[in-house]
Amino acid sequence: MDIGITIAAILTLAIYSFLYKDNPFYKTAEHILLGVSVGYFVVITITNTLIPKLFIPIFIEGKLIYIIPGVLGLMMFLRFHRRSAQFSRIPLSIIIGVGAGAAIPAYMQAQLLAQIKATMLPLTNLSNIIIIAAVLTVLVFFYFSREHKGVMGFGAKAGIYFLMLFFGSTFGYTVMARVSLLIGRMQFLLHNWLGLIN
Amino acid sequence: MKTLILVIIITFLLLPICAFGGVSAIDTPNDDGESITIIWNPDSIPSNNLKLTRVKIERRTSSESGWEEIGVAPFSQRTFIDDAADDGIDYVYRLLFTGENGKALIYRTEAVHSSAQIFNTKRINVLIGIIICIFVLLYYIYRSQKGRQFYVRPIPGLQAVEEAVGRATELGKPVLYSAGRGNMQRVATIASMTVLSSVAEKTAEYNIPLIFPNNDAVVTAVAQEVVYDAYAKTGHPDRYKEDDIFYLTDSQFGYAAAVDGIMLRRKPATNLFMGTFEAESLILAETGNSIGAIQIAGTDSTIQLSFFIVACDYVLIGEEYFAASGYLSQDPMILGSLKGQDMLKVVVGVLILLGALAVTFGFTGFLDIFSIG
Structure with missing residues (x-):
């Protein structure tokens, strides 16, 4: 029997033991998972980010401009020095500012213009009419600066019904996907590990 | 005499290589560089009944002598994008058009180099949309800060x-x-x-x-x-x-x-x-x-x-x-932006209704405003 498969199976059972209650087996598996994953991501960060995107450009290709993000990265560590901790806010503010700035055009494209265009459907069949009605009533539901009464109230109520229909369908769809994951895990335990099923 | 014949033969063989008509290479527009688009117009290439089917694309820098193959495309494709170019370096492309009988025509482009563009002109609508949103939000934030309760x-x-x-x-x-x-x-x-x-x-x-x-x-x-x-x-x-x-x-x-x-x-x-x-x-x-x-x-x-x-x-x-x-x-500023977002939702709702009516009555051009390049 493959020792790797056996270890994976034991850890799987240890994680499943959480369904009964918190216990030492679960704690052990949890800490192994945490420790291994942190170690793994440290290595990934070094090999996929630090070396190819910082060390090679600076030390091999001579692109000195990369020193700036390198210094900003190092400034994050100033958090551990009480007197200089305030300077760690500089890279943080750059990350948030750049992140928000880059997100704006992306959201405008994907979440607004593309969605508006996709909703402009010809009112020639019931399906299209329902889609447009759903979008408009959901927009009414998300209108915050007026009380949901009268026509607004009716629109908002219709909007929340459309939302609940969506949530119900996504719930069922995702649960099916999760059941298939469980089946995969059972196959691993009963077939790969114990060899009880073909 | 032999030398003269040899010169005539070599000149005859090289003639197609010197041809430029119907083939061009341009810096790919609206991109972040490192890309050159090679274009050929099947109607402008005298095929002489060769029944051309495919194009082999080769390139070299202006200073190099050897050609490097970078791809093959169907003749009908009309364009090929070389996305492995280095910005600022002049490249010359050679296109070998091959027919069903194996015979080929060779064309060469002018030297061209790739560069990044600051603006993607195909996304002007995104810029306009952002400006409208910012304007509306700033207006309501301003009103909120002036004491208007939302x-x-x-x-x-x-x-x-x-x-x-x-x-x-x-x-x-x-x-x-x-x-x-x-x-x-x-x-x-x-x-x-x-x-x-x-x-x-x-x-x-x-x-x-x-x-x-x-x-x-x-x-x-x-x-x-x-x-x-x-x-x-x-x-x-x-x-x-x-x-x-x-x-x-x-x-x-x-x-x-x-x-x-x-x-x-x-x-x-x-x-x-x-x-x-x-x-x-x-x-x-x-x-x-x-x-x-x-x-x-x-x-x-x-x-x-x-x-x-x-x-x-x-x-x-x-x-x-x-x-x-x-x-x-x-916070008045956040409440103002919330009111601004609500106004934008009204605009979106109206646009959707107008768009749906336009499409229903055949004015599909209205949708192009929202197309993203």
Whole structure:
């Protein structure tokens, strides 16, 4: 029997033991998972980010401009020095500012213009009419600066019904996907590990 | 005489190589560089009944002598993009058009180099859309700051935050806050930090622990700053515990397993899930439910909302979550932007209606305004 498969199976059972209650087996598996994953991501960060995107450009290709993000990265560590901790806010503010700035055009494209265009459907069949009605009533539901009464109230109520229909369908769809994951895990335990099923 | 014949033969063989008509290479427009588009017009290439089927594309720099093959394309394709060019270096392309009988025509382009463009002119509509949004938001923020009071309808999930923190105080148990798996570039994570600030002010006032396990080191650093600022703002910086705002792991299920463990061992009275969530949402919410914690979730992850709805006491659905910061803080600037967003929703609704009517009556050109290049 493959020792790797056996270890994976034991850890799987240890994680499943959480369904009964918190216990030492679960704690052990949890800490192994945490420790291994942190170690793994440290290595990934070094090999996929630090070396190819910082060390090679600076030390091999001579692109000195990369020193700036390198210094900003190092400034994050100033958090551990009480007197200089305030300077760690500089890279943080750059990350948030750049992140928000880059997100704006992306959201405008994907979440607004593309969605508006996709909703402009010809009112020639019931399906299209329902889609447009759903979008408009959901927009009414998300209108915050007026009380949901009268026509607004009716629109908002219709909007929340459309939302609940969506949530119900996504719930069922995702649960099916999760059941298939469980089946995969059972196959691993009963077939790969114990060899009880073909 | 032999030399003359040889010169004539070589000249005859090389003649096609000198041809440029119908073939060109240009710097690919509206890109970030490192790309050259090679174009051939089948109608302008005298095929002489060769029945051309494919094109082999080769390139060399202006200073090199040897040709390097970079790809093959069907003759009918008309264009080929070389996306392995170095910016600023002049390249010459040679196209070998091959017919069914194996005979070939050879064409060569002028030298061309790639460069990055600052503006993508195909996305002017995005720029206009952003300018309109900014203008509308700034207008309402300005009005709000001038003293105009904007109404915000009650949002049950947000009204419950105060109650949830109060419950934790009565029970003497901590509040657990999770920002999910989003990094600091995500709008939902930025919004989460604003909600966190309001929650931290309450936990500081009531002197109850606020636990914030995280799966992104940068978010952890930002959260530590936000929580410390909130504690300082309420006059209780001494109550701030940096060790309670901590990084766990980047691993999705490692994070879920660890937060589950924390819930079972520290038994928080209140769980707040605000941010971007993925498959771990139900694992977290179910565990929180099993320990009897009051749970409030808010996310823009539409698929995960359904799981939060079944397992949490209150859920902020999509846009409600983004309105949370304005609602909790009552900051005139955020309330003004909330009103501006509402006005933009009206504009979107009207545009959708107009577009649907236009398409119904055959004016499909209206849709092109929203096309993104």
